[in-house]
Amino acid sequence: MIQRGAAPYKGKWALPGDLVYPNEDLDTAAERVLEQLTGLRGVYLEQVRAFGAVDRHPLGRVITIAYFSLIKISDYTVTPASFAQSAKWHSVGKVGELAFDHNEILESCLKRLRRKVRMTPIGFELLPPKFTLTELQQLYESILVQPKGNKQRIDKRNFRKKILSTNLLHDLNELQAGVAHRPAKLYQFDRDKYELLVAEGYSFDI
Amino acid sequence: MIQRGAAPYKGKWALPGDLVYPNEDLDTAAERVLEQLTGLRGVYLEQVRAFGAVDRHPLGRVITIAYFSLIKISDYTVTPASFAQSAKWHSVGKVGELAFDHNEILESCLKRLRRKVRMTPIGFELLPPKFTLTELQQLYESILVQPKGNKQRIDKRNFRKKILSTNLLHDLNELQAGVAHRPAKLYQFDRDKYELLVAEGYSFDI
DNA sequence: GGGTTTGGTGTATAAATGACAATAAGCTTG
DNA sequence: CAAGCTTATTGTCATTTATACACCAAACCC
Structure with a gap:
């Protein structure tokens, strides 16, 4: 999670994300955002789905396409993105109320991960x-x-x-x-x- | 499927779709597009995933969020959208080469449907x-x-x-x-x- | 009333699941 | 080096679930 350093939801924890560049595939964008946060390349990354409620971002229309990744957190240090105060791994069981609709996004991703890990050897x-x-x-x-x-x-x-x-x-x-x-x-x-x-x-x- | 009446892919069959309005949720947009084609409201509709390769549309950057729906086709008549020459139900086994990356989208949706129908009573x-x-x-x-x-x-x-x-x-x-x-x-x-x-x-x- | 067509049913075998506890092996310490 | 500690390793039985398979029943039509 990153802790937001600016409004909206200043101080709240949020899933890391960023805008997709015009000349960038969605998967590439996900890889880039992940790399900016962890320095990691070439790890498992899977799209979950798009979140597009009109009012999900107070400042404008933002459609988020969620991905989950599998990372050995012991091997890497997280580095906060520019717009974040800090970055920190949170235990899934101890996640509180997040910024935006990120609790819903997290739930979706977890559900997908749990299904996926039983059906394919991603473990x-x-x-x-x-x-x-x-x-x-x-x-x-x-x-x-x-x-x-x-x-x-x-x-x-x-x-x-x-x-x-x-x-x-x-x-x-x-x-x-x-x-x-x-x-x-x-x-x-x-x-x-x-x-x-x-x-x-x-x-x-x- | 609709048969495209204009370039690109003029004459090719494609899955129906349209742009999302600024004040419209993704799910609402999917319902609207479906209604424009079939006149149907309130049917089962489920998001599959987003398709966002940079070059998937020759004329510009278009990100598509795919949905599948369950419709008793015998009950409704399809009406071509304005930009289509005709609209017609195709048997899944007899779908040829489609416009854009729509074959890939169709595959994803079918795969999702096949899983979903065994795990929930959507049948x-x-x-x-x-x-x-x-x-x-x-x-x-x-x-x-x-x-x-x-x-x-x-x-x-x-x-x-x-x-x-x-x-x-x-x-x-x-x-x-x-x-x-x-x-x-x-x-x-x-x-x-x-x-x-x-x-x-x-x-x-x- | 006989023919046609689909509806409805049971059993036996194989496979998968789930519950359950004692011994084995390397390491540490005195 | 022996005793004790900690985790690794292994098998059986009962139950449930999956699969293969074939004949009679009932309504309709003519």
């Missing part, structure tokens, strides 16, 4: 190339666990059974290092195999 | 209030059957078992009339019951 975008099954499970839990307490946790044995049954994880025969307990085995996602299966009609589903 | 939007199970099954088949021959037909017994097990169809104890064979029982979708279940976390899935 691996967020993990290092070599990861443990526990890390993978924690990732899924942090994305999928609903605030409403819909389902609080995933069963470890069932999760491993299901994810390994896809045969898309390659056991590297390497162990995690630097932990103060029994180290876990490291796995790698086999993207080539996945692409191949998709071409044959396969559909990932967790 | 009933297209049926009369009283319908037979065969009509319902034919509706699902016509939407879901993939061109790639993914799955050619739904099993009658399994379909009925599954749809009736939701307990969302109300058996009206009425029979179809005017058919030259054994008439089928008529059913009604229980929307109130559905809304109630959804509030409790229920999720429709066929």
Whole structure:
């Protein structure tokens, strides 16, 4: 989020965004805005939808096209845009009232992310190339666990059974290092195999 | 589709669309454009996404926000918009090369519709209030059957078992009339019951 | 009343899901 | 180096869900 440094909604938190240049595709604009905030290039980015209520911006007609991205926030520092006082990562569960209709936008994006992460293997975008099954499970839990307490946790044995049954994880025969307990085995996602299966009609589903 | 009466793409078929007025929400604009073409109001309409490649319109920068709608085409006559030579319903399987990036837009919308019809009971939007199970099954088949021959037909017994097990169809104890064979029982979708279940976390899935 | 056409139904097998707890392995510390 | 700590790893059973498959029933038409 960025904290707005000017009216309207001065001081309020808002999702970062900017105007699209006349000679810029929407996807390119989204990449640019993301880069301006995080310095990141080439990360996963997906359009969600357009928000176009007439009165959503007090100063004029603004149509926003929302995107979500997947970023390992530990790897990058956020830098506030020029029109922002500060930029800061917020926990999804602790987002208060945002500027404009950004709460609605956030909701839409979260909903899309939750569906997407179960239907395609985008989760691996967020993990290092070599990861443990526990890390993978924690990732899924942090994305999928609903605030409403819909389902609080995933069963470890069932999760491993299901994810390994896809045969898309390659056991590297390497162990995690630097932990103060029994180290876990490291796995790698086999993207080539996945692409191949998709071409044959396969559909990932967790 | 409308057949374009002016350059660019004169004579080509295109999805109907129009510019959004300054004081008009996106959803309202979609409703207006639909009404101009079909005379219809109050039908199901859903935004899919925005298309904004810089060069998608030869004459300038145009960003299109795509919607799909569910319409019983037998009930309404299409009327060409002012800038169109003619307006005509096309079978999805027989759509040729369209103007602009409209083939891509159509693909996106179809994909969304196919997902949506399995995850929410929007199918009933297209049926009369009283319908037979065969009509319902034919509706699902016509939407879901993939061109790639993914799955050619739904099993009658399994379909009925599954749809009736939701307990969302109300058996009206009425029979179809005017058919030259054994008439089928008529059913009604229980929307109130559905809304109630959804509030409790229920999720429709066929 | 017989023919035609679509409506309606059940069962058995396979597959997927969900619940559940004990042992194994590496690390740390005394 | 042994004991203790912490997390990793593994299998079975019961239940539910999916799938394959074929015959009789009922209304209409002639």
